[in-house]
Amino acid sequence: MIRFDRVTKTYRGTKRPALNAIDLEILRGEFVFLVGASGSGKSSFLRLILKEDRPTSGSIHVLGQDLGAISNRKVPYFRRNLGVVFQDFRLLPGKNVFDNVAFTLQVIGKSRGFIQEAVPDVLQMVGLAEKANRLPHELSGGEQQRVAIARAVVNKPAILLADEPTGNLDPSTSAGIMTVLERINAGGTTVVMATHDNAIVDHMKRRVIELVTGQIVRDESQGGYGMTAEIALQDSGLTAEIALSEGLRPPRPEPVLVPPAPAAQTATGAVPASAAAAPAGAVPPMPVTPAHPDPLDPATESLTLAEKLGLRAPGAAGQQGDDQNVGPTT
Numbered sequence: 001m002i003r004f005d006r007v008t009k010t011y012r013g014t015k016r017p018a019l020n021a022i023d024l025e026i027l028r029g030e031f032v033f034l035v036g037a038s039g040s041g042k043s044s045f046l047r048l049i050l051k052e053d054r055p056t057s058g059s060i061h062v063l064g065q066d067l068g069a070i071s072n073r074k075v076p077y078f079r080r081n082l083g084v085v086f087q088d089f090r091l092l093p094g095k096n097v098f099d100n101v102a103f104t105l106q107v108i109g110k111s112r113g114f115i116q117e118a119v120p121d122v123l124q125m126v127g128l129a130e131k132a133n134r135l136p137h138e139l140s141g142g143e144q145q146r147v148a149i150a151r152a153v154v155n156k157p158a159i160l161l162a163d164e165p166t167g168n169l170d171p172s173t174s175a176g177i178m179t180v181l182e183r184i185n186a187g188g189t190t191v192v193m194a195t196h197d198n199a200i201v202d203h204m205k206r207r208v209i210e211l212v213t214g215q216i217v218r219d220e221s222q223g224g225y226g227m228t229a230e231i232a233l234q235d236s237g238l239t240a241e242i243a244l245s246e247g248l249r250p251p252r253p254e255p256v257l258v259p260p261a262p263a264a265q266t267a268t269g270a271v272p273a274s275a276a277a278a279p280a281g282a283v284p285p286m287p288v289t290p291a292h293p294d295p296l297d298p299a300t301e302s303l304t305l306a307e308k309l310g311l312r313a314p315g316a317a318g319q320q321g322d323d324q325n326v327g328p329t330t
């Protein structure tokens, strides 16, 4: 379903790869947590799956397609198989709940009849059937995220990518969002979720892949958040987190040295997924750099919402002002 073969991503102007020789397979129907300190490569990993960016070396297959062989023109068609949810919801503030969800289907040209059936169904699934006429600012943060999830899955994608979907939500609201994501996964959609939320990861007991400086150091079939290295930058006033240097990092259990699971199997047990993985604890201090797509790279140029959701080719005409990126409204 998703396969990375020796994938390395090095951004322009940087020396150290954001992702370093990643070998990984995610199977149909899996629910996978991607954990790791800020800057460890989680968002880069998701962007590569979406073909929002391209690897510096190595190959990526998603749904049987070699992403390197998909032309830019065909990318929007490829992305229709993927739903995406972000930490900051990205709803359209002037459209009500129904229209925010219908937006996905309108952009890809679905009929009015189809939309009239599909949108109420998915709103029911995320628990918002009664709020179809509300505007985003009339909803709580958790409800706004449910709308974003409904929009992501209304076209029944095979894969749902979620980049810290509970990052702006309190614990009980987050639990509700996870119930919705579990429901979507139970319906057959493969879910890959990047998160810093240790309580959720520990509670769900799903596959956990941990990145440290762009390498997979842990791949467990029913993992927990564990000793994932994170620290708040209190003295800088930022809430970002950095990987701990060796001296500061809490002790980590010795890795179990067993060979990586065969490509076609789900990972079992604590498996260092790459022989080249950095030894536990050997983590240099990380500069805290916000992840922005490389402005010089045509594959990561600034995208409108429709483009970002994979519904329209970058630069293709849309309705003026119809799809600007929007953050939380509460």
Ligand SMILES: Nc1ncnc2c1ncn2[C@@H]1O[C@H](COP(=O)(O)OP(=O)(O)OP(=O)(O)O)[C@@H](O)[C@H]1O
Residues within 6 Å of the ligand: 011, 012, 014, 017, 018, 036, 037, 038, 039, 040, 041, 042, 043, 044, 045, 288, 289, 290, 291, 292, 293, 294, 295
């Ligand atoms: N467009 C870019 N240009 C240059 N460097 C980048 C770019 N995007 C990410 N990076 C760098 O690549 C590394 C991995 O970043 P990435 O955003 O993938 O990490 P992350 O694990 O998602 O972090 P966070 O948890 O903070 O979202 C970091 O060192 C980051 O600074």
